[in-house]
Amino acid sequence: MEYWKEEIETLSRPALEQLQVRRLQETLARASHSPFYKRMFAKKGIDAGSVRSLDDLKTLPFTTKDDLRNNYPYGFAAIPLKDCVRLHSSSGTTGNPTVVLHSRRDIDEWAEQVARCMYMVGLRDTDVFQNTSGYGMFTGGLGFQYGAERLGALTVPAAAGNTKRQIKFIKDFGTTCLHIIPSYAMRLAEVMHEEGIDSHETRLRVLCIGAEPHSEEQRRRIEQMLGVKAYNCFGMSEMNGPGVAFECTEQNGLHIWEDYVVAEIVDPHTLEPVVDGEVGELVLTTINREAMPLLRYRTRDLTRFLPGSCPCGRTHRRLSRFQGRSDDMIILKGVNLFPVQIETILMQFPELGGNYFITLETVGASDEMLVEVELSELFTDDYSVLQALARDVSRRLRDELLLTPRLKLVARGSLPVQEGKAVRVKDLRKII
Ligand code: ADP
Ligand code: ZN
Numbered sequence: 001m002e003y004w005k006e007e008i009e010t011l012s013r014p015a016l017e018q019l020q021v022r023r024l025q026e027t028l029a030r031a032s033h034s035p036f037y038k039r040m041f042a043k044k045g046i047d048a049g050s051v052r053s054l055d056d057l058k059t060l061p062f063t064t065k066d067d068l069r070n071n072y073p074y075g076f077a078a079i080p081l082k083d084c085v086r087l088h089s090s091s092g093t094t095g096n097p098t099v100v101l102h103s104r105r106d107i108d109e110w111a112e113q114v115a116r117c118m119y120m121v122g123l124r125d126t127d128v129f130q131n132t133s134g135y136g137m138f139t140g141g142l143g144f145q146y147g148a149e150r151l152g153a154l155t156v157p158a159a160a161g162n163t164k165r166q167i168k169f170i171k172d173f174g175t176t177c178l179h180i181i182p183s184y185a186m187r188l189a190e191v192m193h194e195e196g197i198d199s200h201e202t203r204l205r206v207l208c209i210g211a212e213p214h215s216e217e218q219r220r221r222i223e224q225m226l227g228v229k230a231y232n233c234f235g236m237s238e239m240n241g242p243g244v245a246f247e248c249t250e251q252n253g254l255h256i257w258e259d260y261v262v263a264e265i266v267d268p269h270t271l272e273p274v275v276d277g278e279v280g281e282l283v284l285t286t287i288n289r290e291a292m293p294l295l296r297y298r299t300r301d302l303t304r305f306l307p308g309s310c311p312c313g314r315t316h317r318r319l320s321r322f323q324g325r326s327d328d329m330i331i332l333k334g335v336n337l338f339p340v341q342i343e344t345i346l347m348q349f350p351e352l353g354g355n356y357f358i359t360l361e362t363v364g365a366s367d368e369m370l371v372e373v374e375l376s377e378l379f380t381d382d383y384s385v386l387q388a389l390a391r392d393v394s395r396r397l398r399d400e401l402l403l404t405p406r407l408k409l410v411a412r413g414s415l416p417v418q419e420g421k422a423v424r425v426k427d428l429r430k431i432i
Helices: 013-030 035-044 065-070 104-120 139-151 162-171 182-194 216-226 338-345 383-401
Strands: 085-091 096-102 128-131 154-155 177-180 207-208 229-235 242-247 254-256 260-268 280-286 296-304 330-332 335-337 352-363 365-376 406-410 423-425
Touching: 013 154, 013 280, 013 423, 035 104, 065 096, 065 182, 085 104, 096 104, 104 139, 128 139, 128 162, 128 216, 139 154, 139 229, 139 242, 154 162, 162 182, 177 182, 182 207, 182 216, 182 280, 207 242, 216 338, 229 254, 330 352, 330 365, 335 338, 338 352, 338 365
Parallel strands: 128 154, 128 177, 177 207, 207 229, 352 423, 365 406
Antiparallel strands: 085 096, 229 242, 242 254, 260 280, 280 296, 330 335, 352 365
16 A cells, blocks of 8 residues: 555554644644634633643634634734735635635645645656646635645646637646546536547546535446546635545545544534534634634534544545535425435436536425436437436435425536536525
């Protein structure tokens, strides 16, 4: 087994926890210089020096996205701005955007973190890495760029969009690895197919897919369509960006790097820790960042810890595939469900394509769900075949969701193609 930094990746649990406590104490000391935490500590009578264990951390208040917004732009800076070298900001559709600051050392550590992930899925300095993320404020751009350079790969900073150009680069430069959003990977595979390019004849072999929730079925489909291995990568700007947690070649859970963060999973309503192994909201504390430490940050992302150790030998715990964010949950007629559950069913039908859209609407006095899904290239115009297919899909959806959505099979290419992260749900319900 090969590792990027064997000692840290396979550190024994007791030693890893010791390291976490030491870094946590350093982090708290640093955090007390930031205007936000200075105020919080004073108000709540918190003595940063009194935290001596990971259990002690659980007595501290949470930090939320609203706190970041309300203290925009520099209210969380724990070091002077002259010692910061980068700022990432997320657009923020409501209210103020959020800002994350990085020192030179933070950027360096982040590059290490991403290089570690890439090495873990078999990438080496002989690989050609093409990044289809937007550069600029989106952390998937520069985050992967620095990581891939640290790894020593030949990097192709293609940036987002222009699918035909992406395909040309893949062919001309001998790209072996792509970083790509899953919904865009499906689109890329379709365009390649339309152009008559057999992806198996390119050098492409690994995809790093992330930035949005996706199902196991979608991953398998991407792998088949492009003849690659696709690995789930998870990150968010508040925790640097990509590289927070990443699948290893086992493809069974994402290792969360516990020398970078302390991870907790809490019940999003009671905010108490869930029983080990149950699904809840991921809460993260940075322990390896200078410019802007975040303590017990509520990510809103729902996942669980996988039990047991990973055959790859890494000791950092694994998180299950993400279900989505707590705010993505659809509540319809008292039933709670996530778009990914619908995707899981749809992707089991080879006759269906990868693009789907969910509309919630009020029909008469009741709330209904409409699922529109594109047909794949196995498309038939035989009406009775289509009807049978629609019946089958509806039945499987009903069995999974315990409610019956209206289903509409639509022609390939007729649903909107989205730039960036896919938006899958529109809620048009009226409050009656
Ligand atoms: P970035 O993608 O640059 O990190 P954001 O910080 O805006 O941009 O988005 C982070 C959010 O994206 C996460 O909180 C999570 O909801 C979602 N996300 C990222 N990676 C994954 C993944 N692999 N699976 C599911 N959701 C993901
Ligand atoms: Zn592993």
